[in-house]
Amino acid sequence: MRRLTFSFVLLYFTVCLSENVASPIQAFVIPHSHMDVGWVYTVQESMHAYAANVYTTVVEELSRVKHRKFIAVEQEFFRIWWDTVASGQHKKQVRQLLRDGRLEFIIGGQVMHDEAVTDLDDAILQLTEGHGFLYETFGVRPRFSWHVDPFGASATTPVLFALAGFHAHLISRIDYDLKSNMQKNKGLQFVWRGSPSLGEKQEIFTHTMDQFSYCTPSYLPFSNMSGFYWNGVALFPDPPKDGVYPNMSVPVLDSTLEPYAQTMVDNIKQRAQWFRTNHLLWPWGCDKQFYNSSVQFSNMDVLVDYINQHSDKFGVTVQYATLSEYFQAVHQSNLTWEVRGDQDFLPYSTEPFQAWTGFYASRNILKGVARKASSQLHAVETLFVRYHISYPEGPVTTDWALEKLRALRWAVSEVQHHDGITGTESPKVADMYMEHLTQGMMGVEELLAAIFLLPQSLGTFQNMHKLQPDLSKDLEQHIIVYNPLAWNITTYINLTVTFPMALVFDESGKAVLAQIQEKANSTSEYDLFIVAELGGLQFRKYLIKFSSCPGSTRCGMTYTAKLVKFGRRNINQWRRTGRKLLPIFSDCHKLLFDQETNLLHSITDRHKQRKVRITQDFWEYESNGDVHKGPISDNYIFSTNTSAVPAYKAVSMEIIPGKVISEIRQYFYRDLKDEDYAYSVVTRVPTGLKDKHLCQRLEQRYSVGPLVVNREVVLMTRTGLKNNRTIFTDNNGYQMMKRTYKAFANNSIPRNYYPVVRTAYIEDDSSRLVVLTERAHGVSSQSDGQLEVMLHRRLWNNQEWNRGYNLTLNDSSVVQPVLWLMLGSAAATASLYHREALELQHRPVVMAIGRPQKPWKQQEPWTSPPVRPVVLPSNLHLQTLSVPGWAYSPNHTKNQQNMEPGKNQPVPDYNRILLRIMHLYETGEDPELSKPTTINLKEVLQGIGEVKEVRERSLTGTWDISDLQRWKWETSGEIDKNDGVRNFDGVTKDFSVTISPKEIRTFFIHFK
């Protein structure tokens, strides 16, 4: 239905103009402090230098003078302040200020998460963590966002905020020329339908900050000090003893009052022209502000009063406001807003040569550990739910378990910060995140050990499944393998062992198919691959017996695979390639490797009999680090004048044909005479397995580094696909964006770079090449058929600011990311890649256990034969299953009563299970899998226990879904009547629920 008519357009312009002319501009001065949860300084340093003082002084100053207001954004600092700094009096004052609506929590997440390189599961986690705290502590549920600093905006974020019940979203950092156009056309505000499948059901009003962004104008025509910051600049490591900070704005005195007022009014008027209503959001604050609020407010109070006393003359009124007051005013204007579809705002450039696309690949190791920690958290959360429901009074106490889980929830939340997982922080802050993540992981390993009654030192995740039994007395090893996904899977598990032959048996004593071979670069270690069949959320036990089978290539069900070496090939001696080709087969593919070059030559899709030429190698960009010689690359920015060049002179190869997998190892040498290789790829092709998922999977493990300084290295995949430089990349693992190549006058290479979080692909009419990843990278298609993945960066520059803050990214590490490749028709890959991406992210957890004292059958029930699986249909993903341990009543009225003075805080409800299920497909993406899917939660969860009660909640759990009434914003343009989109149906009496494309549904479950 088309609602926009010509007469309507005229009417709407009349309304809009008359409003602007008739009334004075109403400026909403929103006091705020942008507090990065790690960037240059650690959280601890920031608390000490300013963050604690922000909350202490703001609470005191607001309590003193009644018209002052403040918005609190990042919860991590607030929670630390609340738990460790705030006095009883402060706590009372906070509760009063919240009741009065003068202190307002915005976003409510632990951090202001990055939007480009975060996975949606982690974005949801950090929001849930913060919201749970706010609701149980204050009964408060944030409804507005304030994403003022993430480097570009993803289309997934508005969807998540809508699902969390937000009324409006706010962004700031978008491409400079786009923002300037939007200002001119008064298009900074719109209604965003971030998901094509959810459409208007999850649309959200979005405000883009103007060119001044979230700080006040820094230029004062009458003073050489910067503007409107009367508390100056925070001082590290310690606040000054005398309370005097550097670079404080000149005070508001009789002599400066008029020029201050004029400057502020001029700025308000300039900015008001870019908006359709006469309300202007005037953020008052910046990074690390308000740690000395009395000085801030006492100056601004005078200015605000003065402008209001002369509002006739100025044509402007000003008021302290919270963000909700501003959005309420805009909402009440009843204007009709333009609709934006599911396009994101990535990449982000601030100037022609300042493309913020480097951070997609900065600090690869931190990006990898952050995701690994997230998968580990998911695995242990789901396992603990199983344990807790089966053994509520078991020896693992819930308080202790939650303490471990919460530490990791906190660490995974923290690193989602926009200067965290992005890799744009100083080295000591990167170390802080790593420390918190590692500590958190060690804690949940203790929990795992306790659940399975294992020895404490598991080393499950850190040591890459290395098994070293004491061979002098023990020639066998028991392992437990857990599948953290709610699907039945067939996969191979890779263990490092120190014995050249091993037989594997399952818990019933049946021999299991396995393969053993020499490990790369080792003479004493071996790779053991075990074929494992695991039910959803199921763990199984295997027995590995180390034995010898001299001379044989097969021992029971275990095959020994032998390595064939291919000598170094120098690239300057390549002759005609394609003459001597070595085939490697899986059920789905035939890969050909070229003996002339030792490179991949082509892959044939055996089902469709389509051959695609594919070459893979490593190329690098040489970046400039001298500010006097032009634009530089740094941890944020990727800048290059020249195209990438091959980063090696010779390649050697080893092939290990096998019965479970065949492995191809390629080593790339920077120089002909180098002994050590600079890069390597290990490709694993599943050769003996018929499983349709596994068969499509080509696993590649890379080793890259240490790099030469000022090099940015890409895995270059050149194919025969006619993709016309179009690449598809995901937004946070949630949805795919089509990226057509854009030619710019300058800086085209960096400006055509995009983040990949889980999935990217290129395609033509016949084939699609999909790349799945377990950590974020930068990706691009710079020429026809080409797909490059930036895997690592090492940079140094002489810019004073960068060097002063140690932000040059001199990252000398060796990085070892993993990609899974899929090649097939668009239809074949579309039916598999969502699930494959999750299988890569959530690989089975392997736990080594000491030799049991008693035979298995006589052990505790928890460690006896396989538990019942929990299985969802292929298109539904069990995103969350955890014991949140919140101390709040899910009934809002009751929860509010509990907040009243004198009432006791309710105790945590350990029997409330948080369940999230996501539909992986877009409408129309697959003929079968895109259908709305009905499941019965009672049946699905029967493997865990008997469901007694199911309540549907908002994304972060704080709202009963039926109470969630979001503001409606009038929109212009066509209403997209998409039949695939349905209202949330709720849950039937017998606990059935229908989940439609791209829905994420959140439930509280109680078991009997």
Ligand SMILES: [Zn+2]
């Ligand atoms: Zn920031």
